[in-house]
Every structure is written in C-alpha cells, then in structure tokens.
Amino acid sequence: MTEKRTFEVKALTRVEGEGALYVRLEGDRVEQVELNIYEPPRFFESFLRGREIREVPDITARICGICPVAYQMSACHALEKALGVTVTPEIRALRRLLYCGEWIESHALHIYLLHAPDFLGYESGISMAADHRAAVERGLRIKKIGNALLEVLGGRAIHPINVTVGGFYRAPRPADLQRLIPDLEWGLEASVETLQWVAGFDFPDLEVDYACVALKHPDEYPMNEGRVVASGGLDISAEEYETHFQERHMPQSTALHSVMVPQETPYLVGPLARVNLCFEQLPPRARREAETCGVSWPSRNNFQSIAARAVELIVAFEEALRLVRAYSTEATPSRAPYEPHSGEGCHATEAPRGLIYHRYRLGEDGLVAEAKIVPPTSQNQGQIEEDLRQYVPRVLAYDDAEATRRCEHLIRNYDPCISCSTHFLKLQLDRK
Amino acid sequence: MAAKPKLAVFKFASCDGCQLSLLDAEDELLAVADAVEIAYFLEARTRTLEGPYDVGLVEGSITTAHDAERIRRIRDQCQFLVTIGACATSGGIQSLRNWADVNEFISQVYAHPEYIKTLATSTPVADHVIVDFELRGCPINKHQLVELVAALLQGRKPRVPRYSVCIDCKRKHVVCVAVAQGVACLGPVTQAGCGVICPAYHRECFGCFGPKEQPNLASLLGHYANRGADAVQLVRLTRNFNGYAPEFREASDDLETAAALGNTPDAPS
Structure with missing residues (x-):
C-alpha cells in the first residue's frame, strides 16, 4: 500500500501577512500543493474609485507596511502618465533615493530577522541573536539607516507622508541628507560583509529553470523605470504588461495569482530575477562583490535569493551615497504641478520583492474611475507552488516536522508579502 | 527570578506596518526581547508559546466572521489587551466598505466572488471585545510602542498624549x-x-x-x-x-x- 502523507503549516511564520501551506503526497508522488492566502481581502481597488488623485499615494501605501514606497512610486508614475506630467531630473533622483531607503530596510529585515535563521538553524532572529549577536546588531543597524533615509525624505519610515503625484510636498534640505553620509558609508561596508556572510551559507540544492521577469534600464539598476523583460527574450513597455501577464483567481486564495500568457506559466520576480537579468547594470562595487562572493550568476537556485538581496543592499547603499553626494541644493520646485483631468496611465516599478504594476483610469471629474494593482507576491505565488512540487520529493526522507520546516524555508526564499497580495498563504504537508 | 511577562502579537485585516514598528525599534528590540518573553509573534518568530499571555498587542480590523470569533478567544487569553494602529482602533482604511456595497467590491476585484468570505463591514476590535488600552496611528509611533511596553513592565499607565x-x-x-x-x-x-x-x-x-x-x-x-x-x-x-x-x-x-x-x-x- 502506498504511504499517504500530508505536510501542513497552518500559519506560516516569518513572513509578512497570513497564509498557509498544504501539501498532499501519495508515496513519492506530490498530489497537491496549495498555498492558501487567508489574509482577509481589503478591496483597495474598489474604494480607490471616487478618490482624488492626490489621495492615491497615501491610500495605496496602506496596502503594505513593509514596502509602502513601492506602492507610492508605482501609483505616482502611473498617475503622472495619465495626466501627462513629467518630473524634473532632481525629483527623479530623490525618488530613486527614497526607493534605496525602502530596499535597505526591507532587505535587511528579511536577510537578518526572517531568512538567515533558516540557514543557521534558529526559529527567529531573536533566538539567533543569542549566538550571533554581532551579526544581528549589524543587520539592525543597516535596517535603521534605511529607515533614517526614509524619514528624511518621506517624513516617516512606514507610510511616508511626503510623496505626492508630481514629486514631494517638501524637498529635503541638503544638510539633512549630507548628515547621513557617514552612516551610508558604514552601511556600504556592512552590506559587503552581509554578502560575504550569506554567500557562505549552505544552500539546499534546487535548480529551477525560472522565467525571470524584471524591469531593465540601459543605464541603471532598475528601481523606478525600465522596460519589462523576461529570460525568454520578452522586452515590452509597461503599457503592454497586461497583454503578457494576467491574473487568475484561485479557489484557495483571496489573492489573485499571475501567469504569463499564452502558455499560462508561472514566473519569478524579485531580487534573484533582477540580479540575473540586470547584472550588467549593477553599480561597480556591487558588481565586483557579486562576482567574487562565491555564488555564480545567473543563479537558478532561489535559496540564493538571500545573496541576491545582499547584492542589492550594496546597490542601494552605493546608489544612495552617489545620490546624496550629488544633492547640493534644495530641489525647486519640489513637485510638478498638474490639473486633474480624465486619462489613463500604467507603470511598473521594482518593489523589494519584485515588479509591481499599477494602472489607473481617471474620469471626467478628475477622480479615480478604475484602479488595478498587481503586487509582487501574487506574481510569485504560482512559482512558489511550482518550486514546492519539485522540492517536496527531496525532503521525503525527513520526518514531517523537518520536511515541513524545509518547505517553509523555501517559501521564505520569496520574502512573501501576503498583506500586499490581497487582491494573496497556510503551510500544510499532507502525506497519505 | 520571576518569569518574564509573556507578550503576544496578533494580526487581523491590516498592512503589517504596526507590528513592524516593534521590529523597527532597532535600538530597543533586543532589550525588549530580553525583558519580555515574546511568546507569540508570527511575523518575527516560528516558536509559539501557549497562552495565557500577560499582554496582547492586536493589529488589524475585524472583517470576517472567523476573525470576530478569533478576537474573542484572544481576549480570553490576554490579561491586558492593547489595540495598535488605526485598523484595530477604528476599522482602518478598509472600513470605507462600510459606506459601500461589499458585494459590489468583491465582484470588482475577484473573478469568483463565491471564493470570498468576508463581512459587510470592517470594525474596530473594541466593537467586539473589551480593550484595555489603545495606541493610535496609521502607523503607530514606535517610540509610543516602546513607552507602552516599558510602562506595562513598570506597572504604570503609558504616557500617551490625547491632545491635538x-x-x-x-x-x-x-x-x-x-x-x-x-x-x-x-x-x-x-x-x-x-x-x-x-x-x-x-x-x-x-x-x-x-x-x-x-x-x-x-x-x-x-x-x-x-x-x-x-x-x-x-x-x-x-x-x-x-x-x-x-x-x-x-x-x-x-x-x-x-x-x-x-x-x-x-x-x-
């Protein structure tokens, strides 16, 4: 008789938001893999209808407390396209700097408090601190610097208040940014140490032929701008995004689940996809450290996403230093003016967890008539399930508790943000 | 030495930003973890300890029948229940549904409305159970959160202004x-x-x-x-x-x- 097993995680931990995993096995055969999103739906796309243009960055920030800037940036760019507004190079630079702040705080949180404990055998960063105090303190200090950057530019780290369509309510004072330089210099070296530390971890062996998807820009590592590219050669503008990527509503989820059309295949967004596709665009220090860290790029092992995240920490500090040093006079005006009118615009940016797409239609009254938001985690959801299908047979030798722990580790490779994905997890392994 | 007080963090409909504020207290986090037993905090740790808890921090609003039931069980487990953030204290931005038809909202966002189970309203925690203290903000201020934890450890009322x-x-x-x-x-x-x-x-x-x-x-x-x-x-x-x-x-x-x-x-x- 075939042995039937189930692996089950009722509440995934060290992820943002609420979800579960259910895996059902018959012998060595994986019968079912389901990532359940039980985070309750909040209906942002519905209640954005009828709101003012200027309210959209404030409201969409509330989709996610970890990556509010990603929502604000995609919303502002999309609305500016709808309104025909062009921002100045100074505002463009400040937006990139703001995004650096968010990448730093989000990546440091995930590397040090959420993901490294999986590699080193701890249940949390808090327990890990008992044996690796210096490392955890380094991570917290890196994170704090990211938050400090967000505070200067955005007013506060969570749900910044200084972002608006057209630019910023108030441009930062050069002195307030210059003051961060010593910390940013420390942070750059600390992120190199971070990469050296994580690149030495023991990575479970799982090579997947990913369809990586990310923005790509000829002159810079992607954050706010670029064309949407994929490993197969796809190279499109944001305006063509919905023709090539579509959402499906799965029964187990309050999140919508994205696929590439016409093949209906899953794909990968996030740090590993970005490093793989945009290695040439890495700034010099990040590229040098990535080349010598011991991980070979492009990587087809998403357990190495922690190294990709560390490479991007270097990117963010390198870029932040460059941008802060170049900011010598207060940007004036701090924002481009606009008159509300009807129109439609869409835009994709790179959130810490991957590509994020927004589209808005404005009515004759200048209010939002329709909003569409595609967060990174709902795009990764199909790929997470696909990875699990390939990985589960390799963990069958372990008892249920250890097998389940390993599956959870795999899910955390994606830094899933479930709160975000509610337009989006429980881990349960079912061995019958 | 007396056992450390047990702190639990619970999440309902929310963005995670308020519980993130605890992890954002970078200078105090390890000290807090030394002073209290972080017994239940899914975003930060895998290990969970059974209740009862001395302090429960609740983020998020009540939007499902299941959550309305869950908050009652949590109340029973917590000696001191504190709501943190606008979602938990007033229903949050998702309470905009309270002025709309939630079924219309569901059909606007989801292809299969039948998969979605949700209440017509998003309501604050205090509409469901007795709340001992509330920390306001969207998001909360991390310094107020640290003050709250310190005050609870010292057995005094947290100093949080109510003026404008x-x-x-x-x-x-x-x-x-x-x-x-x-x-x-x-x-x-x-x-x-x-x-x-x-x-x-x-x-x-x-x-x-x-x-x-x-x-x-x-x-x-x-x-x-x-x-x-x-x-x-x-x-x-x-x-x-x-x-x-x-x-x-x-x-x-x-x-x-x-x-x-x-x-x-x-x-x-």
Missing part, C-alpha cells in the same frame, strides 16, 4: 498650514503622536492618529466650508484611515447629508 496635533505644531514652531497655505487641515481635531510630520512637510494633517479628546469637527469643517472648501472634499478628508472612528464618522455623514440637501455646514458662531 496643533499643540505639538506650536511647540515645535511648525508654521500652521491651515493659516499659511489656506488648506483644510485635520490637525485641530486629530490626536498628537505622529511628530507633526505633515505640517512640517508643508501639507495638511489627514488624521492618522484619529480624533483627539472631545474634537469639534462640525465647527472646524464648517469653518473650512465657509472659506470655500468643497463639502465633498471635506467628506473625503475625514473619511479615510480613521474614517470610521465615531467622531469622524458622524462628521462626514452630517456633511454628506448637508451637501446632498444643498446646505452649507454650520459655521461657528
């Missing part, structure tokens, strides 16, 4: 945006605690910390209307992150009714 944003603007010498820019600012009716960041960044307060003690919204909104603010815009201003807090809710409902009747809101005498 205006008081702090004056203290910090921030120029009044309502006066200087002529914009409708919720500072006079909103509880302090954010550090007056919006006026300091040259924009209006939009009420992240919810109503202050005894706010007079009718008077303030009447004043803005007399100065030419559009009633519908004022409804939107009050109806956002804390829109379902009773004082904000009544004000936006009254304003909406008046606007529908073509009346100007009451001006202060």
Whole structure:
C-alpha cells in the first residue's frame, strides 16, 4: 500500500501577512500543493474609485507596511502618465533615493530577522541573536539607516507622508541628507560583509529553470523605470504588461495569482530575477562583490535569493551615497504641478520583492474611475507552488516536522508579502 | 527570578506596518526581547508559546466572521489587551466598505466572488471585545510602542498624549498650514503622536492618529466650508484611515447629508 502523507503549516511564520501551506503526497508522488492566502481581502481597488488623485499615494501605501514606497512610486508614475506630467531630473533622483531607503530596510529585515535563521538553524532572529549577536546588531543597524533615509525624505519610515503625484510636498534640505553620509558609508561596508556572510551559507540544492521577469534600464539598476523583460527574450513597455501577464483567481486564495500568457506559466520576480537579468547594470562595487562572493550568476537556485538581496543592499547603499553626494541644493520646485483631468496611465516599478504594476483610469471629474494593482507576491505565488512540487520529493526522507520546516524555508526564499497580495498563504504537508 | 511577562502579537485585516514598528525599534528590540518573553509573534518568530499571555498587542480590523470569533478567544487569553494602529482602533482604511456595497467590491476585484468570505463591514476590535488600552496611528509611533511596553513592565499607565496635533505644531514652531497655505487641515481635531510630520512637510494633517479628546469637527469643517472648501472634499478628508472612528464618522455623514440637501455646514458662531 502506498504511504499517504500530508505536510501542513497552518500559519506560516516569518513572513509578512497570513497564509498557509498544504501539501498532499501519495508515496513519492506530490498530489497537491496549495498555498492558501487567508489574509482577509481589503478591496483597495474598489474604494480607490471616487478618490482624488492626490489621495492615491497615501491610500495605496496602506496596502503594505513593509514596502509602502513601492506602492507610492508605482501609483505616482502611473498617475503622472495619465495626466501627462513629467518630473524634473532632481525629483527623479530623490525618488530613486527614497526607493534605496525602502530596499535597505526591507532587505535587511528579511536577510537578518526572517531568512538567515533558516540557514543557521534558529526559529527567529531573536533566538539567533543569542549566538550571533554581532551579526544581528549589524543587520539592525543597516535596517535603521534605511529607515533614517526614509524619514528624511518621506517624513516617516512606514507610510511616508511626503510623496505626492508630481514629486514631494517638501524637498529635503541638503544638510539633512549630507548628515547621513557617514552612516551610508558604514552601511556600504556592512552590506559587503552581509554578502560575504550569506554567500557562505549552505544552500539546499534546487535548480529551477525560472522565467525571470524584471524591469531593465540601459543605464541603471532598475528601481523606478525600465522596460519589462523576461529570460525568454520578452522586452515590452509597461503599457503592454497586461497583454503578457494576467491574473487568475484561485479557489484557495483571496489573492489573485499571475501567469504569463499564452502558455499560462508561472514566473519569478524579485531580487534573484533582477540580479540575473540586470547584472550588467549593477553599480561597480556591487558588481565586483557579486562576482567574487562565491555564488555564480545567473543563479537558478532561489535559496540564493538571500545573496541576491545582499547584492542589492550594496546597490542601494552605493546608489544612495552617489545620490546624496550629488544633492547640493534644495530641489525647486519640489513637485510638478498638474490639473486633474480624465486619462489613463500604467507603470511598473521594482518593489523589494519584485515588479509591481499599477494602472489607473481617471474620469471626467478628475477622480479615480478604475484602479488595478498587481503586487509582487501574487506574481510569485504560482512559482512558489511550482518550486514546492519539485522540492517536496527531496525532503521525503525527513520526518514531517523537518520536511515541513524545509518547505517553509523555501517559501521564505520569496520574502512573501501576503498583506500586499490581497487582491494573496497556510503551510500544510499532507502525506497519505 | 520571576518569569518574564509573556507578550503576544496578533494580526487581523491590516498592512503589517504596526507590528513592524516593534521590529523597527532597532535600538530597543533586543532589550525588549530580553525583558519580555515574546511568546507569540508570527511575523518575527516560528516558536509559539501557549497562552495565557500577560499582554496582547492586536493589529488589524475585524472583517470576517472567523476573525470576530478569533478576537474573542484572544481576549480570553490576554490579561491586558492593547489595540495598535488605526485598523484595530477604528476599522482602518478598509472600513470605507462600510459606506459601500461589499458585494459590489468583491465582484470588482475577484473573478469568483463565491471564493470570498468576508463581512459587510470592517470594525474596530473594541466593537467586539473589551480593550484595555489603545495606541493610535496609521502607523503607530514606535517610540509610543516602546513607552507602552516599558510602562506595562513598570506597572504604570503609558504616557500617551490625547491632545491635538496643533499643540505639538506650536511647540515645535511648525508654521500652521491651515493659516499659511489656506488648506483644510485635520490637525485641530486629530490626536498628537505622529511628530507633526505633515505640517512640517508643508501639507495638511489627514488624521492618522484619529480624533483627539472631545474634537469639534462640525465647527472646524464648517469653518473650512465657509472659506470655500468643497463639502465633498471635506467628506473625503475625514473619511479615510480613521474614517470610521465615531467622531469622524458622524462628521462626514452630517456633511454628506448637508451637501446632498444643498446646505452649507454650520459655521461657528
């Protein structure tokens, strides 16, 4: 008789938001893999209808407390396209700097408090601190610097208040940014140490032929701008995004689940996809450290996403230093003016967890008539399930508790943000 | 040594930003972890300890029948229950559904409405169980959170102001945006605690910390209307992150009714 097993995680931990995993096995055969999103739906796309243009960055920030800037940036760019507004190079630079702040705080949180404990055998960063105090303190200090950057530019780290369509309510004072330089210099070296530390971890062996998807820009590592590219050669503008990527509503989820059309295949967004596709665009220090860290790029092992995240920490500090040093006079005006009118615009940016797409239609009254938001985690959801299908047979030798722990580790490779994905997890392994 | 007090963190419908504030207290996090037993905090740790807990921090609003039941069980487990953030204290931005038809919302977002189980309303935790203390904000202020934990450890009441944003603007010498820019600012009716960041960044307060003690919204909104603010815009201003807090809710409902009747809101005498 075939042995039937189930692996089950009722509440995934060290992820943002609420979800579960259910895996059902018959012998060595994986019968079912389901990532359940039980985070309750909040209906942002519905209640954005009828709101003012200027309210959209404030409201969409509330989709996610970890990556509010990603929502604000995609919303502002999309609305500016709808309104025909062009921002100045100074505002463009400040937006990139703001995004650096968010990448730093989000990546440091995930590397040090959420993901490294999986590699080193701890249940949390808090327990890990008992044996690796210096490392955890380094991570917290890196994170704090990211938050400090967000505070200067955005007013506060969570749900910044200084972002608006057209630019910023108030441009930062050069002195307030210059003051961060010593910390940013420390942070750059600390992120190199971070990469050296994580690149030495023991990575479970799982090579997947990913369809990586990310923005790509000829002159810079992607954050706010670029064309949407994929490993197969796809190279499109944001305006063509919905023709090539579509959402499906799965029964187990309050999140919508994205696929590439016409093949209906899953794909990968996030740090590993970005490093793989945009290695040439890495700034010099990040590229040098990535080349010598011991991980070979492009990587087809998403357990190495922690190294990709560390490479991007270097990117963010390198870029932040460059941008802060170049900011010598207060940007004036701090924002481009606009008159509300009807129109439609869409835009994709790179959130810490991957590509994020927004589209808005404005009515004759200048209010939002329709909003569409595609967060990174709902795009990764199909790929997470696909990875699990390939990985589960390799963990069958372990008892249920250890097998389940390993599956959870795999899910955390994606830094899933479930709160975000509610337009989006429980881990349960079912061995019958 | 006496056992460390057990702290638990629970999440309902929310963005995770308020519980993230605990992890954002980078200077205090390891000290907090030494002083209290972080017994249940899914975002931060895998190990969970069984209740009862000395302190429960609750983030998020109640939007499903399952969550309405879960919060009752959590209340039973926690000696001291604290709601953190606008979602838990007033229903959050998702309470905008309370003025709409939730079934229409579901069909706008999801291809299969039948998969979605949700209540028609998003309500604050205090509508369901007794809450011992509330920490306001969208998001909460991490310094207030650290103060709350310290106060609980010391067995005293947390020092959290209930006065308005205006008081702090004056203290910090921030120029009044309502006066200087002529914009409708919720500072006079909103509880302090954010550090007056919006006026300091040259924009209006939009009420992240919810109503202050005894706010007079009718008077303030009447004043803005007399100065030419559009009633519908004022409804939107009050109806956002804390829109379902009773004082904000009544004000936006009254304003909406008046606007529908073509009346100007009451001006202060």
